[in-house]
Amino acid sequence: MTHLLALIIGTVGGSYVWRIANRIEDELGQGPLVVVTKEWPTVNCEVGSPYYAMLPDGPVPTNFKYKQPVTYLLASGATIFRDGVLELRLVTRDEIPAYVYKIEVIKFKEDKAAQPAWVAGTPEGGCGGEQYRAFSADLNKNDVYVRDLGIIGNKPGGVDPEAPTGPIGTGFTTAAGDPVHFYLNLEACSGYYEFGVRLQYTYRGDKYVRQIGTPAEPLRIIGTRNDVPYYNWISTYDPPGLRQDPSYSWPFLKGCAEPSLQSSVPPGCDKSSFPPIESASITKFVCSGVWAYVEYEGKVNVHGRQAVLYRAESGRWREVVWGSTSHGSLTKSDVEGAGVNPDEIARAFPDLTLS
Incomplete structure (x- = not known):
């Protein structure tokens, strides 16, 4: 037995191996897994950093001055907005x-x-450089089906060992010296859900069930297709905290917009057509069909410039993706990460180079 396993087993209270068929283990893992x-x-x-949504009975955004955003958002009752990723690593x-x-x-x-009453975006770390095993599920479905996405990602770091x-x-095995590591992408375009993830597995020929999340302590997510006030965590302002960002209007995440909205007549193409960003001015805008590329300059990020697609x-411009213009314009990975085919953008804007 490895030192890691000895530490884990000591933490959860003993080396118990329950060999009872179909036993549902509690959160302490009373079983071989x-x-x-x-x-x-x-x-x-693939999904990016999570967004957080506050339920209607939660605190207002001004309560979060000077406070580390994610910790206090979750402690105050916020939940994941629309897209969340569960990361699991298992051993026996x-x-x-x-x-x-x-x-x-x-x-x-x-x-x-x-x-949700409002939505917040918060600064979170990078996502690494490895390809990884992923699954996905849509909570809006009456019968939720977990889809196997296989190994995904275009990162140069190779496949996660x-x-x-x-x-x-x-082909999906794990043991004490052979961990299994994967991600489950959860989506809810509308509605509020409390849920858990159940792993069915065999060990020594017996069947077991390991459950992540319980009715008492569930995983939670909420989504909406309606517009929601959006707030961004800005640490450089005095005082630091959540500030409303009118440049965002929902929905803009891939897969969540009503199909009928995709073919609506484009709005006008002038500065007044695009959402303002606090302490920033529009320095460039180009429209092509249903697409518009806009650059802002001012106090918008650490580089002072921002490109938005x-x-x-529904008769107005909705943000799809943004990026810093410190090293040129948007990158190909920015666009792909938003679920948009870069070739479509290249056709719309022949003079725009996606780095």
């Missing part, structure tokens, strides 16, 4: 392998009419 890493939410290269208590043959998302509570490359079942939806 140990959850070494459980991060909700985590930063993911000994060298005998476990075979994960099914991953499920279990809803404990749903309110399809729920609306702990990422299982085989199929669910015989807008798409026409």
Whole structure:
């Protein structure tokens, strides 16, 4: 047994191996499978840094001056907005392998009419440079299906050495000296959900169930297709805190806009057509069909300049993606990360180089 496993087992209260078929383990992991890493939410290269939504009965944004944003947002009742990523790393208590043959998302509570009061974006770290194993699930579906995305990512760091490359079942194994590491992308375009993730696996020929999240302590997410006030954490202002950013209007995340909005008539193409950014001015704007490329200059980020790609939806410009212009314009990875084909942008703006 490794020192790591000895530490984990000591932490959770003993080396118990429950060999009871279909036993649901509690959050302490009373079974052969140990959850070494459980991060909700985590930063993911494909989804990006999470956004946080405050429910209607929560505090107002001005309560967050001088406070580290994520810690206090979550402590104050905020939940994940629209897209969240659960990161899991699993091992067994000994060298005998476990075979994960099914991953499920279990809803404990749903309110399809729920609306967030406001949304906040916060500064979070980078996402690393490895390709990784990923799954996805849409909470808006009545029957939530977990889709296997395989190994994804275009990063140059190679494949995560702990990422299982085989199929669910015989190719998805873990043991004490062979961790399995993967991500589950969860989406909710509308409504409020409390849920858990259930792992079904076999060990020594017996079946077990390991559950992440319980009705008492669930994972939570909320989404909406309506406009929501958006606030950004700005540490350089005095006092630092959440400031409203009118340049954002919802929805703009991929997959969440109503299909009918994608073909709406583009709005006008002049400075007054684009959302203002506090303490910044528009220095460049170019429109092409349903797309607009705009550059702002001023107190918008640490570099003082910002490039924004807008798409026409519901008769106005809605932000799709933004990036710093300190090293040119938007990058190809910026655009791909927003779910947009870079070739489409190249056709719309032949003079725009995506670095």
